[in-house]
Amino acid sequence: MTPPTTTETEQLSKAQIAYRWIRQRIFTQEFSPGYRLVLATIGDALNMSVVPVREAIRQLEAEGLVTYQRNVGAHVSMVDESQYINSMQTVGILEGAATAAAAPHVSADDLAEARALNAQMQRSLSHFDPASFTKTNQAFHQVLFARCPNQRLTDLVYAEWDRLNHLRESTFSFVPGRATESVAEHAHILDLIAGHASAIEIEQAARDHRNATLTSYLNSPEHQNRSTLGEY
Numbered sequence: 001m002t003p004p005t006t007t008e009t010e011q012l013s014k015a016q017i018a019y020r021w022i023r024q025r026i027f028t029q030e031f032s033p034g035y036r037l038v039l040a041t042i043g044d045a046l047n048m049s050v051v052p053v054r055e056a057i058r059q060l061e062a063e064g065l066v067t068y069q070r071n072v073g074a075h076v077s078m079v080d081e082s083q084y085i086n087s088m089q090t091v092g093i094l095e096g097a098a099t100a101a102a103a104p105h106v107s108a109d110d111l112a113e114a115r116a117l118n119a120q121m122q123r124s125l126s127h128f129d130p131a132s133f134t135k136t137n138q139a140f141h142q143v144l145f146a147r148c149p150n151q152r153l154t155d156l157v158y159a160e161w162d163r164l165n166h167l168r169e170s171t172f173s174f175v176p177g178r179a180t181e182s183v184a185e186h187a188h189i190l191d192l193i194a195g196h197a198s199a200i201e202i203e204q205a206a207r208d209h210r211n212a213t214l215t216s217y218l219n220s221p222e223h224q225n226r227s228t229l230g231e232y
């Protein structure tokens with residue numbers, strides 16, 4: 001395990017360095033769900049004591065990425081279906097609010113970029129790749145809420161995105177048919193923004209869009225099988 005370089009870390013505290021280092025490995029699945037996080041081992045890898053590592057672990061625990069058990073220690077949180085559902089519902093609320101707040105500040109160039117991304121997703125439907133589609137989908141939504149004047153709100157959106165990325169690589173892997181509907185809903189949201197629709201209309205459309213993806217997943221065989229087997 002190679003520690004970060006001096007250039008990457010010169011502006012960060014040791015706890016921040018440890019936080020980013022562990023978090024990156026969680027999201028790349030190098031530290032997969034259930035992986036035991038040994039503070040001393042991580043400290044040795046990063047050339048630091050266990051004190052900043054423990055602080056990083058606490059922050060990751062607060063984000064739901066790490067679970068700590070007394071007399072057992074810390075490990076990467078297991079994939080929990082209920083957490084995924086809760087995060088999807090939360091993202092719907094946050095993205096809806098951020099998109100509505102950003103709408104008056106979205107420029108013609110922003111709209112053109114978003115339409116281009118949506119067209120890219122439309123073209124990809126014939127050779128569908130869930131991971132690639134999800135990446136472009138996130139870029140699309142980022143354009144729509146990037147100009148939100150409430151930075152705290154956008155930070156919360158990104159935090160929930162991170163949680164979703166940990167819980168599910170791509171929802172579209174389980175409901176590929178949802179992708180076509182998603183592209184059409186994107187076009188509707190863009191038309192609302194371009195037409196200077198009310199904030200309420202834009203927020204509701206963005207929230208309904210995210211909730212429709214969740215509903216598709218809840219109706220999918222993947223979810224039904226988990227429910228039948230009592231996995232959560």
